[in-house]
Amino acid sequence: MLAQIIVLGSEILPGDVLKRYPSSPVAVAEDVDPNYPNSRTLRMADGTWYFCSPAQEYVVTRHVDPAPTTFGSVLVVGNTSTADALADLTAFACDVADRLRFPTVVATGRDYDPTQYEAVVLADGWSETFESAALGCEATLADMCTFWADDVYEYPVNTTCGHCGEDDPEAAPVRSVDGWTTSVCPGCVAAARREALPGVLVAA
Numbered sequence: 001m002l003a004q005i006i007v008l009g010s011e012i013l014p015g016d017v018l019k020r021y022p023s024s025p026v027a028v029a030e031d032v033d034p035n036y037p038n039s040r041t042l043r044m045a046d047g048t049w050y051f052c053s054p055a056q057e058y059v060v061t062r063h064v065d066p067a068p069t070t071f072g073s074v075l076v077v078g079n080t081s082t083a084d085a086l087a088d089l090t091a092f093a094c095d096v097a098d099r100l101r102f103p104t105v106v107a108t109g110r111d112y113d114p115t116q117y118e119a120v121v122l123a124d125g126w127s128e129t130f131e132s133a134a135l136g137c138e139a140t141l142a143d144m145c146t147f148w149a150d151d152v153y154e155y156p157v158n159t160t161c162g163h164c165g166e167d168d169p170e171a172a173p174v175r176s177v178d179g180w181t182t183s184v185c186p187g188c189v190a191a192a193r194r195e196a197l198p199g200v201l202v203a204a
């Protein structure tokens with residue numbers, strides 16, 4: 001995606017569009033010449049030259065890949081072909097979040113990239129539908145950290161709040177848009193609902 005970012009003059013790349021010179025993108029950005037360390041020559045696509053200061057900040061428009069947002073979560077793969085199956089899988093994903101201490105995302109189709117997650121958990125019945133079987137195989141082939149359902153239950157239930165860090169036996173995962181948060185204590189859940197803390201919790 002295109003983003004407006006701030007870079008040093010020494011970091012300007014071909015393809016960047018300078019806010020100060022928006023009419024043409026940079027075609028050639030020469031290295032900083034040690035003989036002229038305070039100036040760097042940029043040649044624009046329209047043939048003009050632009051001298052920038054390597055140590056100064058410039059606003060440029062550049063194509064950047066959005067950072068993966070799912071990393072840090074665990075993908076839970078299983079049968080979602082019926083409402084009951086989805087409910088079972090969603091309940092299981094709550095246990096996964098509680099025990100593995102990661103937020104979980106419930107895979108509800110084929111369109112997930114397992115490599116963008118910390119780990120993949122294959123729930124019972126994962127091989128029964130095409131979408132989940134394909135995802136599971138993809139995760140295995142990608143050499144992902146993969147857990148079976150039974151493995152998950154070898155980890156103890158988490159009683160440490162993932163937000164404030166306090167030990168609270170009532171700490172439990174909270175529903176997020178597509179899965180569950182890590183375990184959070186009731187006090188933090190209430191605070192998040194009251195203050196709508198951005199990115200912390202999505203009220204169930």
Ligand SMILES: [Zn+2]
Nearest residue numbers: 161164185188
């Ligand atoms: Zn808490």
